[in-house]
Amino acid sequence: MSEYEEYSICKDAQLTLKKAHEDGVETAWDRLKKQEPQCGYCELGVSCRICVMGPCRIDPFGEGPQRGVCGADADIIVARNLARMIASGAASHSDHGRDLLEVLHKIGHDKAPGYTIKDPDKLRRIAKEYGVDPANLDDKELAKRLAEAMMEDYGMKKDRITFINRVPKQRVELWDKFRVTPRGVDRETSETMHRTHMGVDNNYVSILLHAVRNSLSDGYGGSMIGTELSDIIFGTPKPGMSEVNLGVLKEDHVNILVHGHSPIVSEMIGLAVEDKGMLQLAKEKGAKGINLAGLCCTGNELMMRKKIPMAGNHLMTELTMVTGAVEAIIVDYQCIMPSLGQVAQCYHTKLYSTSDKAKFPNMEHVEFTPENAREQAFRIVREATENFSRRDRSKVYIPVTPVKNMTGFSVEAIVEALGGSLDPLIDAIKAGKIKGAVGVVGCNNPKIKQDSGHVGLIKGLIANDILVLTTGCVNVAAGKAGLQVPEAKELAGPGLREICGLLNIPPSLHVGSCVDNSRIVAIACALANAIGVDIDKLPLAAAAPEWYSEKAATIAFYAMASGIFTVLGVMPPILGSKNVTQLATSGLNDVFGACFAVEPDPVKAAGLITNHIMEKRKALGLPL
Ligand code: XCC
Ligand code: SF4
Numbered sequence: 074m075s076e077y078e079e080y081s082i083c084k085d086a087q088l089t090l091k092k093a094h095e096d097g098v099e100t101a102w103d104r105l106k107k108q109e110p111q112c113g114y115c116e117l118g119v120s121c122r123i124c125v126m127g128p129c130r131i132d133p134f135g136e137g138p139q140r141g142v143c144g145a146d147a148d149i150i151v152a153r154n155l156a157r158m159i160a161s162g163a164a165s166h167s168d169h170g171r172d173l174l175e176v177l178h179k180i181g182h183d184k185a186p187g188y189t190i191k192d193p194d195k196l197r198r199i200a201k202e203y204g205v206d207p208a209n210l211d212d213k214e215l216a217k218r219l220a221e222a223m224m225e226d227y228g229m230k231k232d233r234i235t236f237i238n239r240v241p242k243q244r245v246e247l248w249d250k251f252r253v254t255p256r257g258v259d260r261e262t263s264e265t266m267h268r269t270h271m272g273v274d275n276n277y278v279s280i281l282l283h284a285v286r287n288s289l290s291d292g293y294g295g296s297m298i299g300t301e302l303s304d305i306i307f308g309t310p311k312p313g314m315s316e317v318n319l320g321v322l323k324e325d326h327v328n329i330l331v332h333g334h335s336p337i338v339s340e341m342i343g344l345a346v347e348d349k350g351m352l353q354l355a356k357e358k359g360a361k362g363i364n365l366a367g368l369c370c371t372g373n374e375l376m377m378r379k380k381i382p383m384a385g386n387h388l389m390t391e392l393t394m395v396t397g398a399v400e401a402i403i404v405d406y407q408c409i410m411p412s413l414g415q416v417a418q419c420y421h422t423k424l425y426s427t428s429d430k431a432k433f434p435n436m437e438h439v440e441f442t443p444e445n446a447r448e449q450a451f452r453i454v455r456e457a458t459e460n461f462s463r464r465d466r467s468k469v470y471i472p473v474t475p476v477k478n479m480t481g482f483s484v485e486a487i488v489e490a491l492g493g494s495l496d497p498l499i500d501a502i503k504a505g506k507i508k509g510a511v512g513v514v515g516c517n518n519p520k521i522k523q524d525s526g527h528v529g530l531i532k533g534l535i536a537n538d539i540l541v542l543t544t545g546c547v548n549v550a551a552g553k554a555g556l557q558v559p560e561a562k563e564l565a566g567p568g569l570r571e572i573c574g575l576l577n578i579p580p581s582l583h584v585g586s587c588v589d590n591s592r593i594v595a596i597a598c599a600l601a602n603a604i605g606v607d608i609d610k611l612p613l614a615a616a617a618p619e620w621y622s623e624k625a626a627t628i629a630f631y632a633m634a635s636g637i638f639t640v641l642g643v644m645p646p647i648l649g650s651k652n653v654t655q656l657a658t659s660g661l662n663d664v665f666g667a668c669f670a671v672e673p674d675p676v677k678a679a680g681l682i683t684n685h686i687m688e689k690r691k692a693l694g695l696p697l
Pocket of ligand 1: 334369370386387407408514515516517544545546547586587621622624625
């Protein structure tokens with residue numbers, strides 16, 4: 074086994090990683106090695122630097138200090154740190170949602186040239202959910218009114234955010250009872266920061282209950298608004314074919330990559346690369362055309378809607394440049410390693426940051442606003458195309474050919490594939506053809522062999538007739554492994570194989586980006602409502618096998634609080650508090666009917682989840 078096979082299960086990663094080392098490029102894997110051994114206190118969650126009487130740490134062996142300078146013990150410190158993680162994740166998704174809200178509002182005011190309403194039906198449907206009567210209003214006026222109604226969800230005018238209306242009644246009663254129903258998107262994040270300041274909330278249970286409320290303000294607030302508005306503005310995804318891996322880069326084309334999370338910038342880049350003048354310029358520079366591909370969740374957004382291929386997930390982002398074939402990477406925000414600029418120094422790739430809130434070393438900043446986005450997109454694409462002349466053709470190395478990936482499974486598309494309602498899915502679950510469904514979500518983390526957790530778990534689940542829904546970086550892993558095409562039904566158990574064959578869908582469905590986990594909880598709510606039970610009674614689960622991001626912690630929390638058992642592949646920093654660990658891995662069950670498990674081995678994780686789903690089936694009296 075070559076050294077590189079220890080880092081990733083993917084050929085493209087192994088081969089470019091080898092070249093990266095030959096070229097003297099440092100990657101996340103190298104930097105992880107230099108960080109080891111990582112701080113044990115921080116791993117356990119028992120270090121605190123919330124105030125400058127500290128930093129403090131608790132001795133996990135009970136011999137050294139058991140309290141910080143302020144008197145906080147391990148329970149308080151671990152709970153506060155975890156709550157702050159969740160606040161950051163919620164803030165990230167919700168601020169992304171807010172940017173879309175701003176675009177919608179500006180569309181309504183004619184201040185966002187180039188942006189339009191691509192799904193007016195959905196605009197009308199969502200407006201109704203917000204109590205805005207669409208009758209007699211044109212799209213623009215409606216955009217304005219819906220935007221204003223959604224802005225109230227971010228503030229404190231309401232006592233609960235609007236999409237809570239999608240949640241089964243029993244669940245909301247439970248949330249009300251434990252006072253975790255989210256009131257405002259920003260309010261809950263702000264309150265987490267307040268509660269975790271020195272001398273505010275010092276009860277680990279109440280800190281964590283508020284963290285739950287904060288996570289729900291993301292899942293049913295910021296993220297859900299982000300997803301629904303992206304559909305309204307850029308179109309609701311429909312199933313179709315695309316491609317994944319580094320082989321989507323084209324040797325004879327200008328290659329432009331978009332990276333980050335928000336579709337606001339990348340949709341404009343998508344328009345610019347199709348412009349005739351740009352194509353002409355590309356030809357003058359000796360390229361056959363301009364090839365656009367995605368990375369991370371910006372890539373997921375474009376793949377879902379426009380079937381634009383994906384060059385890679387999180388750990389591939391540095392390696393794309395090692396191909397020597399990338400003219401430009403345009404980033405928005407989140408999950409963009411600040412090392413990209415350093416890697417670019419070794420190649421001809423030009424890097425552009427586009428958001429005033431996300432700037433990076435060795436990257437040119439070209440600020441995008443709803444007003445100037447079209448102009449700026451053309452400017453960057455022109456520069457990228459001109460940059461083709463600087464490519465050193467002798468250094469180009471595209472090591473693989475692309476793999477097909479089916480995409481576009483929005484809730485609407487799933488319902489349509491089923492013939493207009495969720496009933497056929499419910500029938501298949503009741504009959505035991507499909508045993509249950511699992512959202513497999515999240516990142517890459519160099520602590521785990523890249524994509525091994527995702528692929529191992531998905532294979533294990535589909536073999537047991539469990540339908541998988543993927544978001545985020547999992548999509549690329551599953552795609553590369555050939556799991557997201559209808560032919561992958563051959564790897565599924567007999568029941569799931571039959572259903573996939575009937576509907577011509579893969580056993581593992583790409584439902585979108587990180588914010589699109591809101592699609593998964595929306596389906597869970599719709600299933601529960603259709604059957605007339607609470608979500609925790611359903612044969613569902615969630616997993617984040619290779620998570621690294623605070624956002625993933627937030628997603629895990631809102632999945633759990635929705636009643637969905639959640640398995641993590643990487644240990645969160647909580648082991649320093651027995652009480653918090655006990656609560657997370659079992660105590661929460663008594664409150665929300667779901668809790669967490671940590672299992673790095675994907676085969677064991679598939680077993681755990683299958684057992685859980687079988688137990689839920691048994692309790693519902695369904696065949697096993
Ligand atoms: Fe980021 Fe969303 Fe994680 Fe990938 S999966 S590393 S958060 S890009 Ni959401
Ligand atoms: Fe130390 Fe308490 Fe300050 Fe944390 S909040 S750094 S435990 S004194």
